[in-house]
Amino acid sequence: MDIKGFQKLTLLDYPGKVACTVFTGGCNFRCPFCQNSDLVISPRLNPSIEESEVLSVLERRRGMLDGICISGGEPLLQGDLTEFIDKCRSLGLLVKLDTNGFLFDKLRPILENRLIDYIAMDIKAAPENYGRLIGIKDFDASPILQSVELIRTSGIEHEFRTTVVGDMHTPRDFELIGEWLAGEPHYFLQKFVDSGALIKDGHSPADDETMREYLRIVQKRIPEARLRGVG
Numbered sequence: 001m002d003i004k005g006f007q008k009l010t011l012l013d014y015p016g017k018v019a020c021t022v023f024t025g026g027c028n029f030r031c032p033f034c035q036n037s038d039l040v041i042s043p044r045l046n047p048s049i050e051e052s053e054v055l056s057v058l059e060r061r062r063g064m065l066d067g068i069c070i071s072g073g074e075p076l077l078q079g080d081l082t083e084f085i086d087k088c089r090s091l092g093l094l095v096k097l098d099t100n101g102f103l104f105d106k107l108r109p110i111l112e113n114r115l116i117d118y119i120a121m122d123i124k125a126a127p128e129n130y131g132r133l134i135g136i137k138d139f140d141a142s143p144i145l146q147s148v149e150l151i152r153t154s155g156i157e158h159e160f161r162t163t164v165v166g167d168m169h170t171p172r173d174f175e176l177i178g179e180w181l182a183g184e185p186h187y188f189l190q191k192f193v194d195s196g197a198l199i200k201d202g203h204s205p206a207d208d209e210t211m212r213e214y215l216r217i218v219q220k221r222i223p224e225a226r227l228r229g230v231g
Contacts, residue, residue: 001084003049004039014096017066027074030135032200033165039073058091067094076103085115101147111154119158126176159186166206174214178221187222191229
């Protein structure tokens, strides 16, 4: 598997677990506010980390780590993802997958065969606004809708989350997302942070009061929705 980054310890990426995170290269979206632009635009220019090196660290940390988070980029682009998941599970680790949900046909067997223990899917915007948020004109959001439904009915622990960008999201996005994900137990609004390595410069975070306004909107239909990154 093409691993471009390896965080050996995290208490944040896998809720409630002591974990590590691997980052894969490549993505099929071009979100202008993406904070991992080097993984998306030019993954080949970034050195890869040998899978064997990662597995060796995981082996040495048996009993110390609860799980591993596989993030990106978009991990579902990796042809040997399921093999890597199997290797992690053989070490007694729980596996969390982060995805944008576009590759529905690759996601479905992973969920149907219960190869993972937790999945987090990014909800970029309301379906009608998806193309603008992911940098793809005339985008057909059908696979996104399919993946959301698949995840919601999978029986696998999951969350949905939206990174809120001040100049790109509107109240209507969150009215429609609230209708779309009504009743979800785990939906988060995350505050955008400019990493300094965006795909397109000039984007700004929403202020805290706007974040709270959007939260109030979604809580009409998703009462358990919460904020991340807001004081």
